[in-house]
Amino acid sequence: MNLxxxxxxxxxxxxxxxxDGEKLRTGGAKEVLTPDVISQLKQYKTQILQLLQxxxxxxxxxxxxxxxxxxx
Numbered sequence: 001m002n003l004x005x006x007x008x009x010x011x012x013x014x015x016x017x018x019x020d021g022e023k024l025r026t027g028g029a030k031e032v033l034t035p036d037v038i039s040q041l042k043q044y045k046t047q048i049l050q051l052l053q054x055x056x057x058x059x060x061x062x063x064x065x066x067x068x069x070x071x072x
Contacts, residue, residue, distance in 0.1 A: 003044055004051070004058065010037060011059040017041075019052050 001009070007017065014029035015037075024045050026033060041048065051058055 003047060006040065007048065007051070007059055012063055017048065017052065017059060019049055022049070024049055024052075 010032055011017070013032040015032050016027040018025050024041065026041065
């Protein structure tokens with residue numbers, strides 16, 4: 001899974017990410033923000049901040065409908 005897919009996956013699970021200057025802020029479901037997820041966010045913080053600044057709507061993803069899932 002690449003970085004964008006990882007970010008979109010946690011976004012679909014209710015995690016919000018945003019830039020606050022040079023800081024990466026998170027919010028949302030605590031059960032999704034496991035120590036493993038938090039460590040990945042810290043590890044890729046620079047790349048995530050750059051992505052959010054260049055493409056602010058990158059995390060605007062919507063779950064597939066039942067019919068769309070069947071087409072995969």
